[in-house]
Amino acid sequence: MWTRRAFLKAGGIALFAAGFGGSPAFLRRAAAASTQPGLAPRRKVLVTVFQRGAMDGLMAVPPFTDPMLPKLRPRLAMTAARSAGEGALTDLNGHFGLHPALTPVVPLFREERLAIVHGVGSPDPTRSHFDAQDYMETGTPGRKGTPSGWLNRAVGQLGHEGSPWRAVAVTSALPRSLYGDAPALAVANLEEFGVRPAGGKELARVASQSFEDLYQQTSADLLRRTAHESFEAVKLLSRPEITRYRPAKGAEYPRTPLGRSLRQIAQLIKAEAGLEVGFAESGGWDTHVQQGTTTGSFARQAQDLARAITAFWTDLERHQDDVVLLTMTEFGRSVRENGSGGTDHGRASCLFVLGNPVEGGRVYGTVPSLAPDALEEGRDLPVTTDFRGVFSEVAGKHLGIARDEILFPGWAGARFRLLRA
């Protein structure tokens, strides 16, 4: 039996001869030496993970030696005591512990690649998810009208030619963080990127080539330029690192939206497609009800996060030096547990920063005693570190952006030192 390829070679030509005069452009091109799309130069990459719904920082990284914690959270507080076995917190530094579901990241912390910043949040006290996410993504707390997102402005500050894959959200719609003038892509699934008509493979290839020709010659400038970039982007995806992608040995991504997103971001990085800013998100952190301890809704989310991040890190292999990953969440949760075994909207939470330039292995930030008079309005963990201090440090140092006033207009605070200079 003929292989498909052999058929195309022989039968195709025959058909063509019967059908039309003149040689079809795509066959001419196929015959010409196939040119590999040029690799983008290796750049630094910032990957952000937005944990939507407000992660309970006091459950992820609890100050377990604070005697108020078990008092205010009788059903939720956990212990670092060895007697608790598998369900015990990991003692990070004698004061803070790490939730058992986050155990996969412990080695990264011990290797000093992973830093935790606690008490992070926004100066705007809103308890609305929508508003707080909006403010964190625009980078302008209290102002909704800011047209662009902070990550898009960061892309605008990179100061060199970029690949079409420079700024990518692996989401179905463009997140507010990437709204703005710098080109940014939202792609839910890399496999669906490209010209894909119904029909056969050959038709898809030809349709794609046809549109490329068509747009290359149009007199409309913007359409021509953008189409050129689009087809370059498609060609970068045709690299074997993408089409025959297997995660590195030991990198086992969870089969969850976050796992799939980070896996595709790793694909882009390893294919050297020119990614510089990646965006992924994870939902389900709004734990008002039956938050649980070692099991339950929080543990499920935390495990997903930890497994996705560690798989991503392992998968990066030799690209680890290029990448810093930053998590963020719109606010924290009430210190006191509520009547439903959950927690309500609060103020400060914590975030994770992972990467080789990170001065990791430490829990940064200030978490005061949880006694009610030390809390904001007597109930919430106060914001002691402005999220913009952390974001500007990470994006600024890692991507080489000097102008914090562009990233965070109207903010005059200082960067929060986390990365080696």
Next chain:
Amino acid sequence: MRIRSIIFLLAILLFLGPFASAARLGHRTGLPYQEAGLTQRQAAAILLDRFAFGARPGEIDRVVAQGLENWLEEQLSGNRPEHELVGRLAPLKTLTLSSREIATAYPGPGTVRAQAIREGVISRNDPPTDRAETRQKLQAFAQRKGYRPQRELTEELMTQKLLRGVYSENRLTEVLADFWYNHFNVSITNNRARPFVLSYERDAIRPHVLGHFRALLHATAKHPAMLLYLDNAQSTASNGTMTTMSQTTKRRGGMRRGEESQTKEEPPKGRPSQRGINENYARELMELHTLGVDGGYTQQDVIEVARVFTGWTVLLPGPRGERLQKHLSRANGLGFAGDGDFLFRADTHDATQKIILGETFPPGGGMEEGERVLDILARHPATARHIATKLAVRFVSDRPAASLVDRLTQQFQETAGDLRALVRAIATSPEFWQEAARRSKIKSPFELVTSALRALQADVEQPRPVIEWVTRMGQPLYAYQAPTGYPDRAEAWVNTGSLLNRMNFGLHLAAGRIPGIVFDLPTLNRGREPESVEAALETYAALVLPERDLTETLRLLTPVARDLAFAQKVDKAARRETEVSPEAPSVLQDQSTGVAADDERPSAPVREGSTVTMPTPLAHVVGVILGAPEFQRR
């Protein structure tokens, strides 16, 4: 001598009579397309491209027969009967419900849960909502209460927009509704605003798009969707500030009872938990809705305007709203005012003095202060220029000529923001017709979809799949999160991902691969079959892109169409090698029904190597036309 010249003139007039009257008619709205070297048909195509969502087959003939000016005037009246649209919209349940009825019938999941707990259906200690057992209980509870899922509401919202875009006879009204909604953007991504977005567009935007700007401003300012989306509903006088109510009770108490008795006046409870002004609405009102970012206001003006709008809030359905209403009925004479969902709360309105853009608002003001601010903003010259610029960008070009913006600014000021006069001013401007402006706008994804459906005379049987394409191309309807609305310039619509999806949209639509969309390509050409690929291309390009100069497009498309037809043969032959596929139309000549056969079955996801009907070459040619650069422009 004199008599002779008069006779001569009379003779000329007699001779030119019929022409002169046509010229006079033309001058009524005076569309200066001839000056720009355009024929009547070309001008009609431009009108349909810009003031409607594209032409349907045969529509240019109808507009020319009616007269371009008459068509525009009829569109400006907005009262063409809507026979087809009414039938299309009839199955939708939500369109005629009041915003209160909608909010009651489509409560958010949090509200349902809270109510279920109150009524003892689930307990606080039940597992979270995402667990099956709790979800089932909540679903049963919601069903008993007659609640409907919010997904249904947002789907109907998007459906009606698509159907109106495709089928409305009042084209201009649709285009303007799209423009003004985006100008006063609210978003279904906001939980609180979501249930009110449908009534916002219907009640606050639509009725005013052919009216006055001031009325739009008023209607949006008081609508729950805007009050919730930009947080004004939570904006209150800061603690310790004199409010309209405290001032009234003080005055009355001093006269009648003495100060200590004022607590008996029953101030309404249910005061918002967060006290203090919220500046968001005030800022966007000036920056986005009226003056524009460089409109000459200061941060202090933002604060003062925010103080003016303290107490402008929403009477929400549900137990809290009902309690509030009960208290309100007893708070007679304290300065409260209600109007549907809108509520003015005298107990949270800052009644101290304000100074806005140099004008003083003396202490003791109430709700009328907000109206006065809207008046000041609506007649401010910066507003006239801001709105003139946005209209010129939408209808003429991304970078409109200064002369056009100046003329529209002046028109806005002279007519006190008469939106009809502004549209007329655009259409009568030479800049609208000039070569530089022609095809200079990139269609938004929604414009692309509606114009393609109109061009193919498609029957939208099931709107959801095609609406998903609008999202995929970068314009999730009603879901732009920022109050700026979608940016109206080519760069914002054309990026690498969305451009590929535009091409895919063309191919999928023409191949009949978008479920729920039915059309018949041969019928478009009155059942005549093109003789060759080239003929198909020429015929269908002219049908889909009427009255355009197609020289470039045809030159570029001819080799493409050949390649496609050829590749198709290759694929089909490859398929025959491996399997026997069901009867597939093979070349142009042997198809008799076009893609109609494909359309009858809802298409399954196409998998490589599965037995799938190949799209016909004709469908491919049309797909390429729809995906080509020319069709992206208007």
